[in-house]
Amino acid sequence: MRKEEHMPILFALAAVAIALGITNILLVYNITTEMNQYESIWDVNKSNIHAALDDLEKRYDAIDKKVENVDSKLLELKGMSEVLNDVRYKLVNIHSKDGNASSNSSSNDMLKHMLNHSLEQRLDKGLEGKEEDRGDFKIIYMDNDRYSSVKSMLSRSKMLDAYVNTLNSKFILPHDISIVVDEDGRCKSASGYYEQVMKRIVLCYSSIDNFMRLYPEDIERFSTLVKFLLYHEVAHALIDVYKLPIVGMQEYAADNFAIVMMLNDGDDIHPLIWLYDAMREDKHATTSTTSSRYWDTHMLFVQRYYDILCLAYGSDPSRYDSGDLPSERAYRCVHEYSSALNAWDELLKPWMRVG
Numbered sequence: 001m002r003k004e005e006h007m008p009i010l011f012a013l014a015a016v017a018i019a020l021g022i023t024n025i026l027l028v029y030n031i032t033t034e035m036n037q038y039e040s041i042w043d044v045n046k047s048n049i050h051a052a053l054d055d056l057e058k059r060y061d062a063i064d065k066k067v068e069n070v071d072s073k074l075l076e077l078k079g080m081s082e083v084l085n086d087v088r089y090k091l092v093n094i095h096s097k098d099g100n101a102s103s104n105s106s107s108n109d110m111l112k113h114m115l116n117h118s119l120e121q122r123l124d125k126g127l128e129g130k131e132e133d134r135g136d137f138k139i140i141y142m143d144n145d146r147y148s149s150v151k152s153m154l155s156r157s158k159m160l161d162a163y164v165n166t167l168n169s170k171f172i173l174p175h176d177i178s179i180v181v182d183e184d185g186r187c188k189s190a191s192g193y194y195e196q197v198m199k200r201i202v203l204c205y206s207s208i209d210n211f212m213r214l215y216p217e218d219i220e221r222f223s224t225l226v227k228f229l230l231y232h233e234v235a236h237a238l239i240d241v242y243k244l245p246i247v248g249m250q251e252y253a254a255d256n257f258a259i260v261m262m263l264n265d266g267d268d269i270h271p272l273i274w275l276y277d278a279m280r281e282d283k284h285a286t287t288s289t290t291s292s293r294y295w296d297t298h299m300l301f302v303q304r305y306y307d308i309l310c311l312a313y314g315s316d317p318s319r320y321d322s323g324d325l326p327s328e329r330a331y332r333c334v335h336e337y338s339s340a341l342n343a344w345d346e347l348l349k350p351w352m353r354v355g
């Protein structure tokens with residue numbers, strides 16, 4: 001072959017090589033630009049996600065602030081309602097003082113009348129429940145590993161259920177009130193409590209357990225202590241849901257309600273008197289030590305002991321001894337019991353079932 005004949009082939013090969021080179025360059029260019037595009041899309045997305053996260057965080061903060069606002073508004077409302085309650089109590093107090101002035105002369109007759117008639121008997125004779133019944137006390141036993149034996153004893157014996165049935169047959173409620181038997185942090189310093197916001201009573205397993213240890217063989221004495229615990233908390237609940245005007249410490253009223261109701265039911269409350277006698281501050285006190293909580297809303301055990309003793313003795317001097325109650329107090333006890341019974345009767349009348 002001649003040299004001139006090679007030329008076209010060489011040209012063609014060169015052309016193919018150049019074309020291949022250009023194609024490669026174009027391909028690399030394409031890939032790079034595409035990668036750049038993806039990278040910028042990713043960047044945009046990343047910044048979008050960050051912006052969305054920032055936005056969410058801001059919204060969360062805003063909600064947090066709103067919750068804080070609602071909380072402080074609630075506190076304000078609570079304060080206002082306390083002031084209103086205060087005014088209401090004062091008005092009721094003034095009103096009852098007006099009423100008392102004219103009734104003093106017949107107070108002796110009234111006393112005799114009241115002692116001869118139990119609360120239920122007087123209700124049967126025509127005092128009517130005026131409110132609509134929309135609820136019941138409902139008992140709930142929570143599971144608790146430590147107090148599983150107390151739980152099973154309570155649910156087996158149906159002791160609390162029986163008390164709750166009695167309460168439901170007596171009282172008209174505007175809504176359900178749950179009675180939860182449980183053990184929580186508050187049980188460290190209380191045997192039970194009433195939660196106003198949730199409208200529920202909590203009875204502590206640990207306290208019921210303590211009562212069981214006091215009377216392991218005596219279900220009747222044990223049940224008296226449980227009933228007192230229940231009725232004390234029920235008093236707090238009724239004072240709240242009925243908006244009862246209570247002048248003085250509510251803790252005193254709650255004790256008073258429980259004792260008066262139990263005495264009126266004919267319960268033997270000696271175990272309670274003994275319990276408070278054992279717990280009273282002056283029992284083993286020395287002058288150097290005092291653990292008395294003078295600032296507390298609860299009365300001192302020693303005061304509760306004398307009050308319970310006085311109400312019991314006042315309800316039936318033949319059944320209850322006045323014990324170490326000094327005569328200055330003992331002679332007032334019949335009147336103390338009957339006036340307490342009368343006060344509760346007046347306050348609860350619209351909320352009690354008839355017959």
Ligand SMILES: [Zn+2]
Nearest residue numbers: 232236251254
């Ligand atoms: Zn209380």
